[in-house]
Amino acid sequence: MNDLISIPCVLMRGGTSKGPFFLASDLPSDSRQRDQILLSVMGSGHPLQIDGIGGGNPVTSKVAIVGPATVSDADVDYLFAQVRIDQQFVDTSPNCGNMLAAVGPFAIEAGLIKATTGVTRVRIHNVNTGKLIEAEVPTPDGRVAYMGDASIDGVPGNAAPIALTFMDAAGARTGMLFPTGNPRDRIDGIDVTCIDCAMPMMLLEATALGVTGNEPAAVLNANGALLERLETLRLEAGRRMGMGDVSSQVTPKPVLISTPNKSGDLGVRYFMPRQCHPSLATTGAVGIATACISDGTVASRLIGDRKPPVVLVLEHPSGRLEVKLDTRDGKTVAGILRTARRLFEGRVFAKPIAQMVCAA
Structure with missing residues (x-):
């Protein structure tokens, strides 16, 4: 038929x-x-x-x-x-x-x-x-x-x-918050945090790759050398996170972080993985915010000491996204308004x- x-x-x-x-x-x-x-x-x-x-x-x-x-x-x-x-x-x-x-x-x-x-x-x-x-x-x-x-x-x-509350999002894919066993690793001379919280991600400072992290998404998408370098780092991060060959997968997501450009707490450019998100993924925001309150990560090193209960403001290409972090029964919960x-x-x-x- x-x-x-x-x-x-x-x-x-x-x-x-x-x-x-x-x-x-x-x-x-x-x-x-x-x-x-x-x-x-x-x-x-x-x-x-x-x-x-x-x-x-x-x-x-x-x-x-x-x-x-x-x-x-x-x-x-x-x-x-x-x-x-x-x-x-x-x-x-x-x-x-x-x-x-x-x-x-x-x-x-x-x-x-x-x-x-x-x-x-x-x-x-x-x-x-x-x-x-x-x-x-x-x-x-x-x-x-x-x-x-x-x-x-x-x-x-x-x-x-619509209020979303992520209950114990750690280890969503790998079963571990830090699948490599470390809050910070070094890949090809770059400090990265491989985190699995709502979404497996690889976080690194934008300046380590020669950009500010405040660029519009279209500018980053036009930077072929940047995208190629991010993909190389992502593939190795996926291997170290126990995810195998991730060349045909969209995770882990590469994330560039930077000092905020306005009044937020952290600048974020989230890739999907070969194109910069026009704003920011909700699951990505949960993981990035969790990295901010976790000792030893590239995010906590950039943002300073933050512990729940706390509201973190993440600046993305289209504006801002707030993540409220708290603890419930000894576990971190994250709230986001959508x-x-x-x-x-x-x-x-x-x-x-x-x-x-x-x-x-």
């Missing part, structure tokens, strides 16, 4: 990212078949993703798959997929905290969880990392509210606030799986 596959879909903005949201039950349970559908839906393998609904940028080539919880302390499962633009590849190794902001509203409106009057707390199990995140979704009159007075840098206008919006709902079309497999 050559008919296109029709799948229910909701396009949502979550934080500073955007992508289709699917119910897990509407996609194949076989991961290979599922990924083939996602590649077709997004139009991967073309820089503009012209034959799909992807936006031709890593922050708009993301997918969220949501279903009933498979663990007892959660309400829903959330599987994140980073769909490569230039390659036919789906990476489910990382989490995305920006897309995470829309998981609660989607789950409520999909009937996976019943809304309460006022605020509905949704306990989200991130399948990628096995970690739990709590989302507080505004639900006046028992319905999701998208309009409000909250604003986040990188998104125009105002919207209803917003989300439902953009459209309907059905998206994919090529037949057999045709895609043959083409591959």
Whole structure:
């Protein structure tokens, strides 16, 4: 059969990212078949993703798959997929905290969880990392509210606030906060911190690579020598973190840090990994802030002694992002304010799986 596959879909903005949201039950349970559908839906393998609904940028080539919880302390499962633009590849190794902001509203409106009057707390199990995140979704009159007075840098206008709390995000991928066993390592003459907290990352001072760390994202993206050096360092960091050959993965993410340019606490340029993020990943912010309060890291060396409870302001290319760090039951928890919006709902079309497999 050559008919296109029709799948229910909701396009949502979550934080500073955007992508289709699917119910897990509407996609194949076989991961290979599922990924083939996602590649077709997004139009991967073309820089503009012209034959799909992807936006031709890593922050708009993301997918969220949501279903009933498979663990007892959660309400829903959330599987994140980073769909490569230039390659036919789906990476489910990382989490995305920006897309995470829309998981609660989607789950409520999909009937996976019943809304309460006022605020509905949704306990989200991130399948990628096995970690739990709590989302507080505004639900006046028992319905999701998208309009409000909250604003986040990188998104125009105002919207209803969604509070995300990352519960014990350390060791999301490797099981260790510092997978190399050290808060600071030296790779090719550069001091780096390899940290795994919400997102595996490699942090280093921007000045070590000959840039200030305050440049616009477009300027850094045009610096081919910088991108090549970052990738070389990232590959070695991935190996030392026990992640093997990460050349086809988007983690660990390279992060340039610097002294703040305005009134924040730290300047941040977060790469995805071969392109600078136009703002800052939520999961990245959690890990960077955690590095700031951890002794011996390149971040703590730059920012000075900070301990929870504390609010850290991270400056990124589009503005600022605040991370509130505290302790609960002896573990660090991180709180971030995000917003989300439902953009459209309907059905998206994919090529037949057999045709895609043959083409591959």
